[in-house]
Amino acid sequence: MTRFVAPSADEHDEKPAESPAAAGTATRPTGRPLRDAAWLIGGLSLLVTVLFLVVNLAYNQWHFIPPIDDAYIHLQYARQIGTGHFLQYNTGDPISTGASSLLYVLILGGAYALGLPGEAFLPFAMLFGALCMALTAALTYRLGTRLAGRQVGIWAGLLVALSGPLAWGATSGMEIAFVALLLVALLLVFTAERATNRFLWTPLVAVVAALTRTEALLFAGVLGLAMIWHVIAHARGTRAAWPRVIGRIAWIGLPVYAAAGLYAFYWAVTGSTEQNGVLAKSLLHMPAVYPLEVADKVLSNFRTFLTAFSGLSTQDYVFPGALLLAVIGVIGLFRRSPQWRGLALAAGIGVVLVLASVSTLEFADVHHMRYVQPLMPILLLFAVVGIHTAAQLFTGGARRSVLAGGVVLALLFTVSQLPAWSLRQAQQAAGIRDQQVSIAHWIKGHLPRGANVAVNDVGAITYLSDRYVVDLIGLATTGFATPNLHGAGSLYEELRYLPEDRRPDYFAIFDAWGVHGLGDAGLFGRELITFELKSPTFSHTTLGGMSACQAARTCTKVTIYQADWNALGSGDQPLLSADGQIRDRLNVADLRDEERHDYQVVPAHQGFQPLTHVKTVTGPDGGDVVDSGRHVVGGETFTFHDLIPGRAVTITGRVDATEPLGAEPTGSRAVQVSVNGEVAGVWNFDADPRGWVESTFAIPAELVTDSTLTVELGPLQDFLGPYPDYQSYAYWVSQ
Structure with a gap:
């Protein structure tokens, strides 16, 4: 085993006058051994991912199949880009934002446009991920060497190269390994430019990361704050001209400008700055958003991440204690290496922010936590730094034994899990x-x-x-x-x-x-x-x-x-004869119509989600009548339009009030009706186990004071049950 040599005190001193080239060699040994180690670690990573692909092929009759269907989403967008249909999932469709990584599909689309044949497209994506993973492992070695010495770099690089989750992600056809590569490269370029505090290339790498994943943008943003802090501190020490300092700070903001431009583009073409994946999966877009309910779920997801990264669950994600050691590593680097304090702090905060951001998704841990897998090289690197920091508490041979024992145990655990990860990837692909x-x-x-x-x-x-x-x-x-x-x-x-x-x-x-x-x-x-x-x-x-x-x-x-569209529109008209001329209709569950009528469910309890459904009943003529409805526990409020003031109004409601059982007198089928804030009476809904029932409620002329009429349906008494519990489908207003 190579003897560990801790970086000398000189390596940890501030050297603001050094050139970038000097900074790049200040904390790493020179010569052939460094280059060989980088190649060997990268080659080992490539070997592991290729073996994963071989097992996958063996399980799938020698056809390339990804372990998750989402990989084909990227391939479809990329093929469309390569054939000139930018971000059109189907040719002729409007632009959509279903690709979770814009830059990744642009790279794949470029390969397709250059003539990559269709049958080779998926293998190319999977092999591209394997190559990115190999580069990530090699750069992790270089980053670890620069931060804490060559042995730390070697062990960190080996842990990344032999990581089962990372090999799974790299060969999934997704952007996981590409994002991991960008995050490690971002930190590495930062270390090269830190000595002079002139960050020219780091913001450019951050732009690439920002255009790849939102999580990478968060990480790059925190590192950008560290860059600004270093620039300002350097300017105060050297009395640099402030116009030049402001220019450097403005340059550091490049990833923010790029992200703002991307989101502006999304808004211009889709009407939303958020990607479809966020709209479909975020807890913040549920039908009803309750802050404490969201916070509880977010914290639960966050705890899942912490448990997995601690190595304390059955998910065999990392070796036991990895997260604790990574925290120790951040603290140790911050205390013992003044020049890397900004990096250590930014990396720690960046990881926490990314985990918190992903925790806002309904299924944050799906697909083996693929949204946060790119953080693993950073986690593993700082875990090794943490072992190194702990070893500094000892002297002589004990120090070497603690370091060697810690990393060997970590490697043994990591290697022992490789067959399981390879197996499950192949099994998932078979599914x-x-x-x-x-x-x-x-x-x-x-x-x-x-x-x-x-x-x-x-x-x-x-x-x-x-x-x-x-x-x-x-x-x-x-x-x-x-x-x-x-x-x-x-x-x-x-x-x-x-x-x-x-x-x-x-x-x-x-x-x-x-x-x-x-x-x-x-x-x-x-x-x-x-x-x-x-x-x-x-x-x-x-x-x-x-x-x-x-x-x-x-x-x-x-x-x-x-x-079968034969029953389409069959529920648009009330089955009861309208009393007068229908002036307006609220189609419950139609989100556009609900918005036009300021429709809201007023729940009796926090946490209730008023989800929608659709139902078919037999009409008076024996034909099918189809309508969509929404579950209500508590009450509703909505506004009718186009009324004639001073004329009585009849509301016809289509309601299914058979919950829980049609024959039970639960009291949950009665609602108090208020019109423009004044109580108008009690509406007792009928119940029929076969489906909805239509009934009417009359509003006297003196309550109709305008062309609009705001109706509130709610409990007969505040706070106490029984609460109204029913499914509402439609309301018509006639005069």
Whole structure:
């Protein structure tokens, strides 16, 4: 074993007059051994990822299949870019923001435009990730050497090269390894420019990171503050001209300008600065946002990350104690190396901010926590620095023994988990092959060439089937993310807004997903085929919930239906004869109509989510009547328009008040009606187990004082139950 030599005291002193070149060699040895170590560590990483791919191929009859379907989303966007359809998921669609990493799909799109054949596109993406991972491991070695000595760099590089989660992410076809490479490169370039405090290249690397992932932008932003701090401190010490200092600070802000430009572009083309993935997955976009409920879920997600990075769970993510050692490493570097204090502080705060940001997602830990995997090289590096810091408490041979013993145990644990990670990656890919890939090929071979297909897990079906796809989750089809969060009822209404030539002719739906509720609208006609999961069961050493749902066995069946639109619009008119002329209609669950009528659910309890659904009932003529509704516990408020002041009004409501049982006198079917703030009476909803019931409520002329009328439905008494509990579908107002 190579003898550890701690950096000398000179290496930790401030040297503001040094050139960048001098800074780059101040804390690293020169000569062939350094170059050989970087190549060897990078080569070892490449060998590990190639072995992962070989196992994957063996499990999938020597076909390249990614372990998550989302990889095909990137491939589809990249192919569209390469063929001149920038960010159009389907040719002719408006621009959408379903690609979670813009720069990554631009790189893949460039490769496609240069003539990369379609059958080689997925292997290219997976091998590109493997190459990025090899470079990340090599640069981690260089960064560790520069910060704390060559042995720290070697051990950190080896831990990155042999990390099972990182090898999984690198060969997933996603941007994980590319982002990890950019974060490590960002810190490395920072260390090269720190000596002179003239940060010319670091902001440029930060721009690349900012255009790759939002999480990388957060990390780069914190490091930017460290750069500004160093520039100002240096200016005070050298009495530099402040115009020049301001110019340098302005240059450091490049990643912020780039991100602002990107978000402005998103807003201009989609109407939202947020990507579709954020709209579809963020806790901050739920139908009702309760701050404490959100905080509780965010803290729960954050705790999951801390547990995994501590190595204290069954997720075998890192060696036990890694996070604690990384904290010790940050503190040790901050105290013992004055020139790296800004970097240590920025890295620590940056990691916390990224974890907190990702914690705001509903499924923050999905796919083995792929959103935070790029942080792992930094975590592992500082964990080794932490072992080194702890070793400094000892002297002589004991110091070397503590360092060697700590890193050897860490490596043994890391290496012992490689087979499990390789196995689960292959098993997950087999699940994707059984479902999305198989479905895509079946669609391509059995459905008409111009067919439109609606899916609730977009990716391979679009990329491989060559059919127009409607993404019901809203990642690739702009406008569906928010309706999906509200439930099947809002999805049904959003589908009605599609032009007829874009409406789905077929549905490919996971039976276990909430989107399957669209079947209650009669949209799912003839069943064409069902794909049932036959792939190997998931590796028992890792929690299934951390993986794709195929491997976790939470979505084992997908059915393809022929669409049936015959009942579309059947619920637009009341079944009861209107008393007079209908002046306005509120279509509950239609988000656009709810906004026009200032509709809100006023819940009786914090935390209640007023989700939507869709239902079909038999009308008076024996035909199907379809309408969407929203679950209400408490009350509602909404505003009617286009009324004639001074004339009595009749409200016709379509309500299902059979909760919990139609025959029980629970008192939850009575609501107090207020009009423009004045109590107008009590409305008793009828109940029928077969579905909704329409009833009317009369409002006297003296309460109709304007062309608008704000109606509030609520409990008969404040605070105490029984609270109204019903499903509301529609309200019409007539005069």
